[in-house]
Amino acid sequence: MKYSIAALFASLLIIGCSQKDSGKNLHITGNIKGLKKGTLYIQKIVDTSLVAIDTIKIDGDSHFAAELDIKSPEMYYLFLDRGVTNSLDNNLPFFAEAGNINIDTSLDYFTSDSKISGSKNQEKYGEYKKVAARFNDQNLSLIEARFRAFKTNNIKTIDSISEAQAQILKRRYLYATNFALNNKDLEVSPYVALTEIPDINLKYIDTIQKSMTPKVAQSMYGKKLIKFYNDRKKQETAK
Template identity: 60%
Template structure:
């Protein structure tokens, strides 16, 4: 009888632990090397504005830990209020998802030095950004030559640079579309569609939206993408009816 009671209690404890481990919330941990004093704010975008959903006071101990209610994978921001400077290097973007996520960084290179682990969507987003950054850099490299061509009124050079810029944008959008389609089983797919190529031809957005797995379609960004595509279709229908 005693052994049966012990076994029952053990099973109950294991069940309790199992429930805690499979919680839908985000358990965020981290460390900011070199930070002695300051305040961390965990933020999310609400109606195009960043809104703080939690704060962490750092006073001597640079490690931090928080449990955040999270119903669906979502891009969050870890903002550092240094208190003594207006540094632009103060907001880390990370793709949060239910489970354990850790952020390790340092005070001198808060964003560039950040290492984020525990999120598959974050891993995929970083993979996407590595290639996407090349398109951004190429576009920036055209700024100075374009300015010089305008200054010397060289239309031929300007036309050539314009074509290069347009080609670069097309390749950027094609890459983003293919990346979203290849990762349709992760929430990063609809996020990229909404954040990076929202103004692409609707047929591409429609293809991404229809390719999403049921789980992703029910997520925060999956629902937003579905609504966005539906709204665009309605706008096109209205415009077509008005033109007739």
């Protein structure tokens, strides 16, 4: 028993030392159930394009690992090249940050089966997406109803649906704004502001960027939000 405990401690020590020696601060592990052969690409957006920053070959073992250096929490994408088809279910976004992140999913349902742990930003972003999906579902239902109303030229129904869609949009923007303000100590706050409500009234963007903690304000997305606010303010002042 003493030997087993000592061996376990030694193994953990070796793993810890190897991570420190690598000089990388982001350690990604995962498993894609059912994947026997393929290639994984870890990507991020550079300018407006997705760029691969690491490549992982899968051949027999569906488990994978990667070590990267990340300067600021950022949205990354795990892209699966199936080698056979370019399915829409091939690109899995995850909010990367320094530390240990684990991604478990399946080959058949690559994005919908995903379980991602180890990132506080990812955890909060997942909560945001669940609520945002409800607004999207409600709007899709109204789009279908609107299409049927157009076919019958039911103007009264069309107007009613348009008003309902406007109310959904208002609620979605209000939710995104409150989410950003309630998570001002996380980088997901400016990210949501930039990607979900960039065209909201400028005063709300101002409130969000002013509420950010100093750490978040100095992050990549924090700096982008501040620049975005300043650029929009100049444009609107010049009109």
